[in-house]
Amino acid sequence: MLRVKRGCVAFLMLGLFARAAIGGPRKVIIDTDPGTDDAMAIMLALNSPEFDVRALTVVPGNVTAAQGLENALRMVSLADRCDILVAGGAQHPLFQKLVTAEFWHGKNGLANVELPPSKCKKDPRWGPDLIIEMVHANPHEITLVPIGPLTNIALAIEKDPSIVPLVKEVVIMGGSITGGNVNASAEANIANDPEAAQIVFQAGWPLTMVGLDVGDKTLLTRKHIEAFKKNPGPVSDFMYKVADFLIGLSEKFGETGTPMYDPLAVGVALDSTLVKAPAMHVDVETRGEFTRGETVANRRGANERNVLHHFPDGDRYVIEGLDKVEPNAKVCTEVNAEKFLQMFVSRIQGK
Ligand code: BDR
């Protein structure tokens, strides 16, 4: 009996790792502003055999650049993964003052959980430079998963545009086509650096936008996180505390669960079948009076074309037809939330 069970476990493990082994695990760089849900996203990525997480590059957003770097280092240390490079990057958004979000993420950005000091050291390179170097060293192999403001990624593109065709794909947590979370129109990561976001969306690489539209549908509840208590360990204990803090916060606002914004971006990078993501052209509004930071998506794939006509009763434009608009992003519009949440919960437990 025992032999059969052992055989089954070995077979299952083999299956899991075989999936990752076809072509090897995918090389991933996570650009992050850690951040509670960033922490959950990072731990999901580290617990996924399909991924070979090469680096965390830190961007200011939820917390300052310095606090974010400290948090990233403590997290890789907690996970016993000093092999992952951790580098600081930009100190502030391109053209505006930084807005930090301790209000949502706790004083230290990590739900006020004091992780032990890191035994890992930071990489001396500047985050955008590290991205550039790694992309050139691994052409067509790097998946970028930015889960904070897009400042570092924009700086990397501006410094070396030749990286764009060499990146395998970019899966972003950011934006929304159905209204914002910082205000009526803008999502936080895009609102924190709209100019950077516009550079990244227009770069011309395969980009998937995992926005609020789907993040708001993936609510992690108390029921989900009970499993972490049954399988204690440094990472699942940390995840329990972070999730408990976030769910508590959601409860104050009348919700029963916390949206898994950043972890879902990692989830979609792991398994694109979790979402429906039609191709659209997305621009980032950088000037609007009410809409700065909005991701403006063309859902019909076309713009009307107007031509000026001279009529006796006055000149006016007349619609002549439609001009096709080329998509630049896959925009997630639907998600299999429960499948993703199960994936998250089981992987955090090392299953
Ligand atoms: C995004 O903003 C941050 O607060 C979260 O970490 C996430 O990346 C959600 O709007």
Ligand code: CA
């Ligand atoms: Ca984030």
